[in-house]
C-alpha cells in the first residue's frame with residue numbers, strides 16, 4: 715500500500731474521481747498480484763477480464779493488450795494524434811457515466827479528467843459552462859431549456875457533468891450525459 719500509483723497524465727487523480735479504489739487483499743487478474751488498489755471504472759473488452767484489474771496493468775498497457783480492452787468509449791473535440799487516442803483508450807483509467815463516457819480533446823491533445831461536477835461546482839468554472847452552453851445551443855435547444863438543464867446538473871445525481879482541463883491551454887471543459 716505504500717507504493718504510489720502510476721502517473722496517468724490524462725487522469726491525474728483516479729482515486730479522487732473514484733475510478734481507482736483502495737482494495738486490500740484483492741488480486742489483479744492480469745498480473746496476479748495484490749497491489750492494494752483496483753480499477754473501478756468501465757472496461758470495454760473483447761474477452762472481459764474475470765476479476766479486477768490493477769492501475770499498474772492499465773498504465774503499462776498490459777491489461778489492454780491481454781484482454782483487447784479499452785477503458786473509454788470514445789473521444790470528442792479537437793483532432794489529436796493516434797498515439798494520444800491510444801494512450802487515453804488503453805493506458806488511462808476511464809470513468810463511469812450514465813451514458814458511454816467521451817473523453818474531451820483540446821489543443822490537439824487529450825484533456826485531463828478531473829471528475830464529476832454539478833451546477834454548484836461549475837459555478838467556479840464559467841469557461842466550462844460556456845463550452846457546454848455552446849454545444850447545447852448547437853442542437854437548437856431554446857435558451858430556457860438550456861439554462862434549466864445547466865442549472866439542474868448534479869455531481870451525485872442525474873444529469874451530471876464531467877470536468878476536464880486542457881493540458882495545453884489550461885481551459886476547463888465539461889461534457890455531460892445530455893439525457
Ligand SMILES: [Zn+2]
Pocket residue numbers: 742743744745746747767768769770771
Ligand atoms: Zn495488475
Ligand SMILES: [Zn+2]
Pocket residue numbers: 820821880881882883884885
Ligand atoms: Zn486547450
